Amino acid sequence: MPIYKVADVVFAIKPIYKYTARLCEKYLYSGDEAPEFSAVMTNSDIDAERNQAGAETFPDYYLESLAVFRKLCDYILSCRQGIIFHSSAVAVDGKAYLFTAPSGTGKSTHARLWREMLGDKVVMINDDKPIIRFIDGDFYVYGTPWNGKHHLDTNAHAKIAAICEIRQGKENKICRISPQEMLSVVFNQTIRPVELDKMDNLLSIVDKLLTSVPLFRLTCDISREAAETSYNAMVKNNIK
Amino acid sequence: MKIKDGFVLREVAGSFIVVAVGEAVKNFNGIINLNETGAFLWKILEKGATKEQLIAKLLEEYDVDEKTATADVETFINKLSEAKLVK
Structure with missing residues (x-):
């Protein structure tokens, strides 16, 4: 699973679509720190994101990237005062x-x-x-x-x-x-x-x-x- | 009269605010600003109180006459009812 470092938090992402991997490319991490959590994406994450989006419609790959962001923010709010x-x-x-x-x-x-x-x-x-x-x-x-x-x-x-x-x-x-x-x-x-x-x-x-x-x-x-x-x-x- | 579950009063950066959590988020998704008196009445209503009890508490705590206290409490509970924050 590819590992990233965003906001000084090391985490892994297992996406369904390629878009998220491309989006996060610049933040790939190859250091020694172990990932603090893994974002293993599922269709239900995408469905939840679609519900949040309201009236606007977005493609699934984009919704997935937002769902990854939501998981990261949730982790940082809970554990990293951010x-x-x-x-x-x-x-x-x-x-x-x-x-x-x-x-x-x-x-x-x-x-x-x-x-x-x-x-x-x-x-x-x-x-x-x-x-x-x-x-x-x-x-x-x-x-x-x-x-x-x-x-x-x-x-x-x-x-x-x-x-x-x-x-x-x-x-x-x-x-x-x-x-x-x-x-x-x-x-x-x-x-x-x-x-x-x-x-x-x-x-x-x-x-x-x-x-x-x-x-x-x-x-x-x-x-x-x-x-x-x-x-x-x-x-x-x-x-x- | 009592504050509904899921609405919490907090002091943030010198302001009293009410936010929704849990199930209450489905129907309310913002913040309510309260002044000091509002926060005082809110805390009493978290445990539940009648209009008369609120007026009595306000008279005990603040240097106001009964007419003003009654008007303040009525305005406050009307706003809470309109916003569906009390049961």
């Missing part, structure tokens, strides 16, 4: 900045504006489904193979310097927001577990995240000025 945080995560000079919003708002677009402005200084950790973990008092974001429609990810991790909620608007404005204001945003951009013990794990991680990482809200259009506004505030600590 969660999926639906966002576009970029790193500049070794520090990570996370843009989050409901799908279609412009997370990926804003990350692209940073790349256009800063060029090679920007490392795309993950454009859609990074994993964040709490390790020794700090939060880190990890690239994962589940990288969104533009397929942008790096098998790397970086300490989280700031999180920014993105809203569309005509004027480019950014402000610091409170943990209370970010709470429902984060809650809506992660997988919410059904079991009480896992829900308590999630809430404990979210509590630590929101009280230790600087939080911002950016209202923006699609322009260089938008990128400058968020960059100045989040990286240069300069809010106009």
